[in-house]
Amino acid sequence: MKFNLKKDSLRDVNDHLQNIDKKSNNRSFVINNPDGNHSICAGLKDEIEVTVDGHAGYYCAGMNMNAQITINGNVGTGVAENMMSGTVHVKGNASQSAGATAHGGTLIVDGDTSSRCGISMKGIDIIVKGSVGHMSAFMAQSGNLVICGDAGDALGDSIYEAKIFISGKVKSLGADCEEKKITEKDKKILKSLLDKSGLNDKDINNFKMYGSARKLYNFNIDNVSEY
């Protein structure tokens, strides 16, 4: 089934996609002419496939549960923010705060993301095939952020228990973020995420892993400038 955002209202399209009859076999949708509109495919909750054919605006695929959403273009701020499960695949670049606060699911970005990618992530897996901007994985609590390119300033600032895998350069690390030794278990996680994103040929030995130094967990007067 095809929608055309030049004719159909965004409210109607989202309403349709949010209320799919459980018995319906028609579970594949295309949205044409997204033209940078905001909140496309926000709040989907069923196992359906949606292709957004073009560039989307803010909060695309926000709060997603179960749906497989592909965007053939760029996305604005907050793609897949607060996602619970499912997969969001951006074929272009993503703007800031990609995958923000998301609890689960997988976000794959073929291009770059700008600042604050994975901010406050709570269990999502994010795979960025390009580079990420500054303050990425800020206060990241759980989940994995895989970066095939480089990272901007203050990577992993005030990070909790999320893991960052990166193959390129890190411009600078944020407070309380440090390089970790990659265990066999971590390698398995990384390999499965790369495979899931179609990056089977990537050598996992080129990746470094970063996580929390856990020095800011409890108040310590020596660290007062870092809080």
Add this chain to the structure above:
Amino acid sequence: MCGIVGIYLKNKKLNKDLGKLLTGMMNNMATRGPDSAGFAIYSPEKKNRYKYSVCFSETSAKEIKSQIIKKIKDAKIKVIADHLIIETTLAPAKVLDIIKKFKNLSLVGYGNSIEIFKQVGNPKDVVKNFNLEKFSGTHAIGHTRMATESAITTDGSHPYSTGKDECLVHNGSLSNHNNLRRTLKKRGIEIRSQNDTEVAAGYISSGLLNKKSLKETLIDGLKDLDGFYTFISGTKSGMAIVRDEIACKPAVVAETKDYVAIASEFQAMAHLPNVNKAKIFEPDPGLVYSWGK
């Protein structure tokens, strides 16, 4: 919030459509700034002929025109809504003085190339009032305002122009504008409103007066202007964009062989010709990008 847009045409064939392209961009940014709107249009300069964009109030166009012609003999005056474009060979020092003496006129900007229009109201109405669709030119900059730092008035609307053929639009707010306003006034830069953006425009004028390029001035601004911002600044030869280093305020650039377009959000340029084949990117924080001769 606020919406900012800019378009620089590389292909002269598009010059006649400049107003039409900018109208779409402004309309699509109306949601980001419903309080007021304004735009600056650059067209090829006429040497030794100056254009003064002024806004009139509490009088009729006919009345004010006849009063101006008494003072500026060779003035050609175009009336567009509540704005006048006064074209004359008379040098700025004299004309600016004459305009200042009219209580019901306020200067919006002047130069050999620029024309500026701004008005309180929804951007969709403002562009209609000025008939923006009919304008042609080489490049243009626009703004839709959600007021924060100063009142909803024409004086509080963007673009700001504090020097010949200059203009600035801003999404964000500055925190050290009062101090900087005092410093700039001492350097002889005239700042007319209480608005933070006008101070930034004055800062750019001051840099250009010191023979710095627009790009150099904006780089200096990264350390002197405290606050958060995405700026689009225009001169008669082109335009530039810069975002502060934290980069909370959005910007997208789309570049094709025919034009460069900048907007707060992609949806402002979804209607531009061949935009889906354009090179689309977000300007990096703390970097100045410029286009033009």
